[in-house]
Amino acid sequence: MGRIRIICVVNDAYLPEGDLSRFPFDVRGSRPLVFSLDDPERRGVEKGGEDPVRGAARENLAKALERALGGALNAVEAEREHRILGVTPHLAADGQGKFQVVLDLRSPIPIQVKYLVTEPGGNVLSGLMMAPHPVDPKGQKRVRFPAMALKALTQGNDTYVLSGEVAHIASDERPVPDLHSFEVRYRLSGRLWREISRRDPPAH
Numbered sequence: 423m424g425r426i427r428i429i430c431v432v433n434d435a436y437l438p439e440g441d442l443s444r445f446p447f448d449v450r451g452s453r454p455l456v457f458s459l460d461d462p463e464r465r466g467v468e469k470g471g472e473d474p475v476r477g478a479a480r481e482n483l484a485k486a487l488e489r490a491l492g493g494a495l496n497a498v499e500a501e502r503e504h505r506i507l508g509v510t511p512h513l514a515a516d517g518q519g520k521f522q523v524v525l526d527l528r529s530p531i532p533i534q535v536k537y538l539v540t541e542p543g544g545n546v547l548s549g550l551m552m553a554p555h556p557v558d559p560k561g562q563k564r565v566r567f568p569a570m571a572l573k574a575l576t577q578g579n580d581t582y583v584l585s586g587e588v589a590h591i592a593s594d595e596r597p598v599p600d601l602h603s604f605e606v607r608y609r610l611s612g613r614l615w616r617e618i619s620r621r622d623p624p625a626h
Contacts, residue, residue: 537586
């Protein structure tokens with residue numbers, strides 16, 4: 423999640439000219455929470471004496487921290503939601519004898535996928551086979567694969583199966599991503615598909 427989880431608390435009384443940019447390292451991307459409280463001696467407060475300025479600063483800082491923590495937690499949740507892989511696979515027909523595999527994505531994140539379009543007997547009509555292939559949706563929530571002519575291999579067959587597996591792209595967070603399977607069955611009615619059963623991969 424990077425810096426979105428970090429709240430950097432800074433007392434600007436110890437900053438050169440009270441300027442965050444004068445820090446020896448950049449904290450501007452780490453939700454800097456700036457307050458100001460100088461040393462008691464420099465404020466004329468005796469050791470062990472009452473220090474209402476410090477009490478007020480502490481109270482204000484506690485409120486600011488509560489708000490900042492809420493913001494950080496919301497940002498983490500939003501980032502986690504953005505990284506969730508949710509895929510709804512479809513077979514689409516153009517009504518002219520061609521079909522296309524379409525993936526609707528919950529979030530437009532890069533994925534890896536393999537799929538087959540088969541007849542119930544196992545005859546393969548199309549697919550991305552063997553190892554999963556990386557797919558970059560380029561910010562879009564719908565991925566379309568190249569259209570192909572429908573050429574049934576079994577005489578009289580009108581049922582087709584779209585099946586496969588999807589996963590995140592490998593990363594430091596997920597060096598070996600889990601593959602999740604899907605299967606959707608269709609019946610061809612004229613030149614259009616009619617969905618008859620569906621098992622989507624779980625969002626993860």
